[in-house]
Amino acid sequence: MEEESTLVARLRAGDEAAFEELVGRYNGPFLRLALTFVSSRPVAEEVVQETWLGVIKGLPTFEGRSSLKTWMFRILANRAKSRGVRERRKVPLSWPAAEEGLAAPPVDADQFTTAGRWRRAPEAWSDSTPEKILETRETREAVLAAIAELSARRRAVVTLRDIEGLDSNEVCNILGISETNQRVLLHRARSDVRSALQAILKRSEPSAHVP
Amino acid sequence: MLTCRDLAERATDYLEGDLSLWHRLRVRVHLNMCARCRAYLGQMRKTVRVLRGISCAAAGAVPDDGASLAPLPDELRRAFRATHRILEDE
Numbered sequence: 001m002e003e004e005s006t007l008v009a010r011l012r013a014g015d016e017a018a019f020e021e022l023v024g025r026y027n028g029p030f031l032r033l034a035l036t037f038v039s040s041r042p043v044a045e046e047v048v049q050e051t052w053l054g055v056i057k058g059l060p061t062f063e064g065r066s067s068l069k070t071w072m073f074r075i076l077a078n079r080a081k082s083r084g085v086r087e088r089r090k091v092p093l094s095w096p097a098a099e100e101g102l103a104a105p106p107v108d109a110d111q112f113t114t115a116g117r118w119r120r121a122p123e124a125w126s127d128s129t130p131e132k133i134l135e136t137r138e139t140r141e142a143v144l145a146a147i148a149e150l151s152a153r154r155r156a157v158v159t160l161r162d163i164e165g166l167d168s169n170e171v172c173n174i175l176g177i178s179e180t181n182q183r184v185l186l187h188r189a190r191s192d193v194r195s196a197l198q199a200i201l202k203r204s205e206p207s208a209h210v211p
Numbered sequence: 212m213l214t215c216r217d218l219a220e221r222a223t224d225y226l227e228g229d230l231s232l233w234h235r236l237r238v239r240v241h242l243n244m245c246a247r248c249r250a251y252l253g254q255m256r257k258t259v260r261v262l263r264g265i266s267c268a269a270a271g272a273v274p275d276d277g278a279s280l281a282p283l284p285d286e287l288r289r290a291f292r293a294t295h296r297i298l299e300d301e
Contacts, residue, residue, distance in 0.1 A: 014295030020283050029266065049286070056290045097255035107219045116214025121256055126220040130260035143261055162262035168227075187223035 004068050011059055023052065026069075029164055032075050036156040037080035047083050051076040070170045073160065076172045084152075095096055106191030128201055139200050148198030150189055158189035215243045218248050222255050 010018035030051055034044035054075045062071060113119055133139045147155060160171045172182050218241055225228050225238050242249055 014292070016283075016288070016291060019287075019291050023283060023287065037299060038231065049284075052287050053290055056287070056294055060294065105216075105220065107216070109216075112214075112216045112219075116216040118215045118245075118251070121247045122250040124250050125257055128257075130257055130264050133261050134264045143265070147262075147265075158262060162259060163265050165263070165266075183224060183227075183229065187220075187226075190223055190255060190258055190262070191219075194254055197258055197261065198254070 005064070008059075008062065008064065008068055017197065019056075022055075026072065027052075032133075032163070033073065033076060033156065033159055034080050036095050036152050036159060037077075037084040039084075043083065047080045050079050054079065066170070066173070069164075070166065070174060073164075073166070073170075074174045077156075082197075100204035106194075113168075123198070123201070125197075125201055133197070133201075142200040143193065143197065146193050146200075149196075150192055152178075154185050154192065157185040158193070161186055162190070213237045215241075215245060215248050215251075218242075219251060220247075222252060226252070226255060226259070 007018055007022070008205075011022065027048060030048045031041075031044055034047045034051075038044050038047060051072065055072050058071075058075070062068070066074075111119055133143065147158065148151070150158065156175060157171060157177075160166045160174060161168070166174070168179060168182055168186075171177075172179055175182070177185075218225075221230065221234070221238065225235065230238065236299060237244065
């Protein structure tokens with residue numbers, strides 16, 4: 001993959017092919033993130049379009065203090081947030097303010113004894129590798145569905161951290177949330193996906209253990 | 212004593228290396244003695260690997276539903292060219 005500084009230089013020089021590459025690479029990820037903020041695909045596409053226009057406008061003065069990727073995602077997050085807020089005017093939704101602290105614990109309390117021990121052993125999932133899970137349509141789609149069902153905030157964090165591979169500082173920067181909040185959201189998101197995977201793998205595994 | 216429930220709460224902090232030495236050691240001691248928590252952590256690790264594999268999987272396996280915007284829409288092409296033109300004229 002091309003070095004970012006080279007790409008930025010090409011973009012600033014007006015290299016259209018470079019811009020096409022950039023759009024090709026990031027439009028999908030942008031859409032994915034935009035959908036965590038707004039309710040519909042058409043609106044998400046508009047937000048992404050606005051983001052690209054913002055990127056084009058800001059490129060001449062982009063100083064490279066953050067990475068290009070982080071900078072672009074931040075533009076997107078800001079556009080998407082204000083759009084999301086406007087959309088939900090009837091039901092006020094404050095993006096950063098509500099803390100996760102009061103939400104239910106990531107693993108259901110009833111999976112533990114009162115002494116705090118696991119009631120049943122979590123399975124090893126030894127037959128299912130991540131590759132197999134992603135390559136099998138049924139399980140892959142179930143994972144994507146589980147992610148889609150996460151709360152917007154959890155979905156945004158896990159999308160940026162685990163799917164897009166950004167580090168925690170970048171994610172806090174992009175979403176305007178505290179480190180603590182980000183860690184809790186990531187944990188809860190991963191826990192929710194784990195629970196979903198648990199259910200998926202139970203369904204697709206053969207029922208009896210043949211001795 | 213660290214319970215399994217406590218460990219489950221801290222699993223991500225542990226996997227991300229965000230625990231202090233003290234807490235990390237407590238987790239390790241518990242893991243040494245608790246196969247169930249080892250299994251649980253294994254699940255969390257696998258979950259993260261599945262999540263990390265999604266962008267590649269999505270690119271390959273799912274038919275392009277217009278997400279990649281190829282070819283470049285006219286509006287973006289025009290905007291990109293316009294900016295460069297302005298810079299050239301300066």
